[in-house]
Amino acid sequence: MSQVNSSQEPLVSVIIPTYDRPEYLKQAINSAVKQTYRNIEIIVSDNCSPISPQKIVESFGDSRIQCSSQLSNVGMFVNQMDTFKKAQGKYVASLHDDDMWNEDFLEKLVPALEKNPDIILAFCDQYIIDKHGKIDHIGTEENSTAYKRTILKKGVHQPFIEIAVIDKSVPIAAACVIRKEFVDWEKIPQEVDGMWDLYLAYLCSRSGHGAYYYPEKLTRYRAHEQTDTNLSGSLDAKANLSGSLDAHTKAKxxxxxxxxxxxxxxMKDEKLKKYKLYFKQKWLESHTTLAIGLLRSEQTTEARPYLLRALSEQKFNFRTIAALILSFIPRPITNQLLGVAAK
Incomplete structure (x- = not known):
């Protein structure tokens, strides 16, 4: 595909927060450098990795890339938000250090934003890849179906609150371009932590602006054991090593x-009141998620109130009941049932 004259293109800030994944980072940067849309800045923010990624950045010899490092590990959220705030572009696009973009990702999404000045973001579908970069075709279709991108029509959606926070169709973290000036970046509280992408989708959707969907798979989301999604696991997630258990527990x-x-x-937002019952159910499910994490970390007393609240305010839920029963079982047996006993 031919490249557009970069002098006529608005600047897009590509932000890449990273921590200790040098090989994946190299692939992520490479996918940004190779964009057919040329007027970009690439902001790499390292969260105090054991080995600085500076040499990786310098190996590209591309003046569009800038790299900075946190003085200490400030956590994923702060590092992510720092990159957004450093962005100088008209548009910003998040690229996680273990994901990749197709070469025409920006070229196909930016024009929709330029053509429609009231659109706050443009997004596409994505492939799921494994730790080696191989496309998981079954996982890809399951992902696209689960987030209803297979039935979402191409074009402008306004309003798009349901798409953003109910269907969660908008992959903010790796397959989305956002109009920077429409977002108050200071309104994203630190408490959202790893859910920053859902919260940002929420802020964008309640702004009154529209969203543009391009139904082609233009990005590659890497599913591997070190993603927060996999680390948070489920009730029966297993970890054989104490270090791995610690990571799973903290993520949960x-x-x-x-x-x-x-x-x-x-639930407090009047603009979302028609979805309050849905959010209440998700809120109660989150109580069980937190309680399971607390049980894994042997904080049984702290876990029970979350389980009791979830149980008292929702219909029969096996996951919650199972976790509550486990909280009264002797620790060695609980460890085995949670699947976290060291072998």
Missing amino acids: IRKGRAEIFCYEQF
Whole structure:
């Protein structure tokens, strides 16, 4: 595909927060550098990795890339928001350090934003790839179907609150271009943590502006054992090593707390009142998620109130009942049932 004259293109800021994934980072940067849309800046923000990615950045010899490092590990959320705030472009696009874009990702999404000045974001569908970069075709179709992108019509959707926060069709973190000036970046509270992408989708959807959907798969989301989604796991997720258990437990607790906060905010929003019952159910499910994380970390007393609230305010839920029963079982047996006993 031919490249557009970059002098006529608005600047797009590509933000890449990273931590200790040098090989994946190299692939992510490479996919940004090779964009057929040329007028970009690439902002790499390292969250104090053991080895600085500076040499990786320098190896590209591309003046469009800038790299900075946090003085200490500030957490995923702060590092992510720092990159957004450093962006100088008219548009911003998040690219996680383990994901990749097709070469024409920006070329196909930016024109929709330029043509429609009231659109706040443009997004596309995505492939799911494994840790080696191979496309998981079954996983891809399951993902697209689960987030209803297979039935979403191409073009402008306005309003798009249901698409953003109910169907969760908008992959903010890796397959979306956002009009920077329409977002108040200071309104994203730190409590949203790893759910920052859902919260940002929420802010964009309640703004009154529209969203544009391009139904082609233009990005590649890498599903592997170190993603927060996989680390947060499920009730029967297994980890054989103490270090792995610690990561799974922390991810589960982070996810639970972040979801509780987000759904509480959504329930309070008058613009979203028609979805209040849905958010209430998700809020209660988040209580169980947090409680399971607390049980794994042997914080049984702290876990029970979350389980009791979830059980008292929703219909029969096996996951919640199972977790509550486990909270009264002796620890060695609980460890085995949670699938986290060291072998």
